[in-house]
Amino acid sequence: MVVTCEISFDNNVHGTFYAGQLVNGCATLKCDRSKEVQAVLLRVVGYSITKWSEKSLGSSKLYAGREDYLASNTYLLGSEQNNNRHTIQAGVHSYNFACQLPYQCPSSFEGRYGCIRYIVKVLLIRPWKFDQAYTKGFTVLKMLDLNFDTPQLRSAAHSEGYRTFCCGPCKTDPLKLELNLPQAGYVPGQKIPVTVVVVNSSSVAVSELRLSLVMLVRYYSVSPEHSRVERIIISRAKGDSVLKQCTRSLTIELPVPSTPPTCVELSNIIQIAYQVEVEALVKSLREQQLMVMPVTIGTIPLAVSGIVVQQPPRRSAHYEGPRSRRDPPDELPMVTALGSVPNDLTPNSTVSELPKYEESRHTQRGNINEEELHAFGINEFAPLYPVYSIPSPTPVLSANTRNAGFVNQSFIK
Template sequence: MVVTCEISFDNNRHGTFYAGQLVSGCVTLKCDRPKEIQAVLLKVVGYSITKWSEKSLGSSKLYAGREDYLSSNTYLVGSEQNNNRHTIQAGVHNYNFACQLPYQCPSSFEGRHGCIRYIAKVLLIRPWKFDQAYTQGFTVLKMLDLNFDTPQLRLAAHSEGYRTFCCGPCKTDPLKLELHLPQAGYVPGQRIPVTVVVVNNTAVAVSELRLCLVMLVRYYSITPEHSRVERIIISRAKGDSVLKQSTRSLTIDLPIPSTPPTCVELSNLIQIAYQLEVEALVKSLREQQLMVMPVTIGTIPLAVSGMVVQQPPRRSAHYEGPVSRRDPPGELPLVAALGSVPTDLTPSPTDADPPKYEESKHTQKGNINEEELHAFGVNEFAPLYPVYSIPSPTPVLSANARNAGFVNQSFVK
């Protein structure tokens, strides 16, 4: 007996949706001979899970959590409410489906200690035998439009710091670092033009500047309550040396690869933030100075002249999400139909080129069938994130750049 199942999405070959959109598609069952079942059930679910262990005093302690965002059950054939048997005849059978996504869904993510996952699953239910499961993962993106999130993302950002080396009579004059960004919000595919001004009043040279874009993932557990942070470098660049007692200004481009958008509010179990790190190495002293500046990674870029990007729906009053990690919702959100909601992410011909959808190279691939004993088809799944082919912002170091002061705050602490 050979049964195959394909789950496809309408007008969306990437299987990538924004929160609030309608997920519609078709389930295709192919049988080489008649097959007896009680029901064919389609489940569309979204959830986050975290799980890790830590060793302490010779023993290992397990931390875990789960949070649900979406649960939709549709019987395509039969029902589990009765014991009637149904026969799926040999041949090809198509079943259409549709499911509304809540507006406050966090973005899909597969990480080392947890995931935010959305799947469509077809179950061939047979109480007299094991059920057969066919699963298709799809990507859901938080709609983070940099044009509307906060006005500060458009403004130039500035940060500076001083450091002296050694102490007492050997104490050096200060080494000053200034960082300048033309804006605080970016999208994958752009480059961050980082202007670094090094005022080196010390008697030793800065041998090298190291720049990196870091993704910080904070995982929370519920049983027991705990958290940990994973630090992932997603992009690197280097700058030249700076001679002793001299000043030098360098602009270095830091590329942004495919990566999940910033999300620190919608999930109570997994939060994602980004920061730019610039390190000045003083090798002769075997020391360094580190500067950190937070940046925001979005899904819709800041508008530039002549470019328009189609924007999916922005918010809903139907689901505001749990109040806090310690106050999970008592039941899953119910979202009413919203009428005309775009399901195709492709902009119209008058808009800018649509983004490509690519896997993130610095995150994990997940096993979307890990909860099923009798799963068929592909187990591995990796979310796809939009990568734009648009101009990167022009580096700006204006006379009043100091007025755009920036207070460093550590996401880790």
């Protein structure tokens, strides 16, 4: 006997939803002959799990955690409350379903040591044999509008640091790095224009600048309580060398590929953050100077003059999720927002820009049937994230940050 089940979503070919939206669709059972079941159950579930092991003193210790966000059960036929048998006749049977997503859902994510996963599942319940499961994954995205959720992300960001090399009488004058970003919030599809000013007052040359956009994922376990951080470089770029006793300014773009939005609040066992890293290599001494700047990756971009971005339905213009029970750790930076929403966010043009939805290339593909013994259909699933085709912000340039190199006058004898 052959039974198949196709699960589809209404007017949503990508199967991508925002937290708070209604997930509706159709489950279609096809039987080549009649089949007896106790019940046909449709479940819509959302949860996060973490799992990894660590070795210590020759033994391995397992760490695991789980958090549930959604569990909706609808009997399409029969019930588990009684032992009555029901017959599914040969042919095609279609069942419509609908489920409201909670507003506090974190974004879908598939990682090395855990996942945040949302699934529609149809179960043919047969206590006398074994249950058959048919599953389909879908993507849920946290609404992170950079214009409203974190208004300070529109401001330029600046950081600087100093580093000397060697010690005692051989100690060099400082190598200074300045890092400038035109804003601290971006969306996939944009490029981050990173302006780096290197004031090399030392007696050693900087052989190369390395820039990276880094995704940081912290996984928590519940039994026993523990955590670990996964560091993923999702974008790289290089800059030129800087001679000793010279100053050089460079603006280098870091692409933002398809990637999950920043989330350090809605899940208590998986937190995601991003940072820009700039590393100045001094190969002669096998040393380097590292500068770090936290950035936030959203799902709705900052307003750009001349472009209107069509947005999915939302509950309100300003939505704040509940605070996590855990404070965000130092390894997971995020630029926080204060103050009121600016009044000049409405562009003047009627041009509209819809995002494409793409799979992240730097995260894992998950097995959505790993909890089922008798599952049918495709096991692999990868969430899809919005990717925009909109202008990137203008680099930060000032009188002291031009794309040029010059000798430090103070070092000319």
